[in-house]
Amino acid sequence: MELRLLVTFEKVATVLSFTRAAAELAYAQSSVTSQVRALEASLGVELFERLGSRIRLTEAGERLLPYARQIIDLADEARAAVTATDEPAGTIAVGTVESLTSYRLPPLLELFHHRYPKVQLTLRPTLGDATLRALREGTFDLGLLLERETRHEGLESEVLGEEPLVLVAAPGHPLAGRRGLTAAELAAVGLVGTEPGCAYRDLFEAELGPWSPAFLEFGTIEASKRGVxxxxxIALLPRITVSGELASGALTALDWEPPFTLFTQIAWRRGKRLPAHVRLFVEQLRRLVSESPGSP
Structure with missing residues (x-):
């Protein structure tokens, strides 16, 4: 089995589209089709069922896929081993959310910029579901998640810690200083939030239930803080994102504890062998998160 045929097969099997696989591999669609057919001919089995405009893996294709991924990962590892220098090098595509990118990652980015300049980091701001999908499809090498669930189908994930949340308001807000706030009282005032799909916004909205009014939506955490x-x-945000405003008195914390918990996590596709420079990133992330002020 030729490696390039396995690479093409793996991409088609992941995205379940010859057209999309061709675009991501920078091939003509006819080349992708002919390569898959060549692999099928060499194995003597059909790997995909064609269902009109859709495709799905056959039983043989399902059995081949994990082996194809192992072979591809081993080939990448072998290539890295024979070309490696003492200095870590390579690319890492990381899917992440704004709160982690802006408030937890800067020390790590600075470390890699100065100490490991041959490691090229690409941060892709995405919401949780999009990050999970991109990890399964192989678009991202790693994903930084802020989620309630800690198990994700098809992925390996590691919890770095609990991410505290806080409900904030302007110091002169009518709820400031009130004790034992209820969901009904919170829903009776204006709500500021990030876009739908953000884990803590969606959970907060679900908690308010039938009392929940429409959110005044802001595109970023910084804009949300200014609105508050x-x-x-009022807005529910990760505590690390408002620690400066709480300390200065620009915002105040309301007396309400979220009945749900979110966890900062790092994830990658299950079965994927992480190259040395990616393992280095994971190790340094663990260390810096555990040592940072206000760490989970």
């Missing part, structure tokens, strides 16, 4: 400070509503 201007008295436009």
């Amino acid at each position: 400070a201007a008295g436009l509503g």
